[in-house]
Amino acid sequence: MSNVVKIGLLGVGKMGQNHLRNLAMLKQVEIGFIYDFDKDLCEQLSTQYNVPVSENLEKDLQTIDGVVIVTPTFTHADYIKQVSKYVKNIFVEKPLTDTLESSIEIVKLAKENNLNIQVGFIERYNSAVVALEKVIRNSSHIINIDFSRTNKVSSRITDVDVVIDLMIHDLDLALHINGKPKKIEAHGYINDNMIEYARAIITHENGSFSNVVASRITEKRIRHISATCDDMYIDCNLLSKEVFVNKQTIEQYLENVSISSKEETIDVRPQEGLLLELVDFVKLCNGESVNVPNEDDGLLAMEVANEIQKQIMEAK
Structure with a gap:
């Protein structure tokens, strides 16, 4: 049986809220925190889903097993770099990053640090x-x-x-x-x-x-x-x-x-495709062998x- 996986969610816009809703449905997931610059929205969702809001991202990243990044595309590369210091398992919404250069950089980072990156190619x-x-x-x-x-x-x-x-x-x-x-x-x-x-x-x-x-x-x-x-x-x-x-x-x-x-x-x-890909991400966090779109697929695209x-x- 899979262990309970503690996951942090970065970004609670429209797509981020879809992720939050699906993560909350998974019994094997504990939502460690949600994080977004929109503090009012975070507090609203915190009450709705009974999940904590991160006030210190660097500190909270050290307490979780995986991170789901659903922030604007141009921020993907920076967040992956920040998260990778503490977390091995990273789900990032498509595309991997906003430029070819930064995607190449992230793939190199993933290889050097043995990261498990899943790209959200939901189709x-x-x-x-x-x-x-x-x-x-x-x-x-x-x-x-x-x-x-x-x-x-x-x-x-x-x-x-x-x-x-x-x-x-x-x-x-x-x-x-x-x-x-x-x-x-x-x-x-x-x-x-x-x-x-x-x-x-x-x-x-x-x-x-x-x-x-x-x-x-x-x-x-x-x-x-x-x-x-x-x-x-x-x-x-x-x-x-x-x-x-x-x-x-x-x-x-x-x-x-x-x-x-x-x-x-x-x-x-x-x-629901989103639920299925998050189930795969939980398996990834648990160290199971699972075929998901990874950083190499993200780079080729x-x-x-x-x-x-x-x-x-x-x-x-």
Whole structure:
């Protein structure tokens, strides 16, 4: 049986509160403290969840087994450095950091100090993605995967562009499924020196392609993946949690042969991805062997994101 793990939470904004809610649901977790510059909000959440507020972060970091960092992206690197002095197990929301340079620095820090870093690529835990992966693994060859992600509301985020804000999720999935990139081609739309629409075609070392689109200017919320394999086509809606598989079937009518496509619906059970990834983080804190997105995955996604940003900005 797993030991009780004491976890500190840095950042209690909207996403941080989602983490707090899920951490509070886990019986094997003791929330050691919450920490945020917004002291009034901290006190409110402290009362609601009956958890302490950190008044001395350096001191409190020495009392816990793991830290969950849900602060603004540009602060990730500094908080990881601060936390790593006292805590080995670190969960950081995506992306790993806000720049390629700082991501490289954090990966080096993790190797030198034997840190366990889990990056919050939550879409790996999306039940529809899990179902999609199982189907894809049964295909003999993946030709292309299309990823589309749009969210007009996300335009309120001004510290990072659409590549880091939205596309990074699908870059991680593309790399996770198809492996390392061989070639990247990117185009985009820039507004006020910020990339708001991006499209990238990634040619992977395994010969497959990933076509990734992200937008903060599209007036519709879309989370969609479609995969073309040599023996099937898979359609996946991440919002409705629906996965459809189309395969060719051969039906004979007298002397003639008619080829038609048969659609199968995959049963996707609803589950909260955030809860599942935090369960994995608890296992990580307990020293269990668990396959989670780590600092190397975070760095690879940032390397691809950086190249996409570079190509788009240079073409303006």
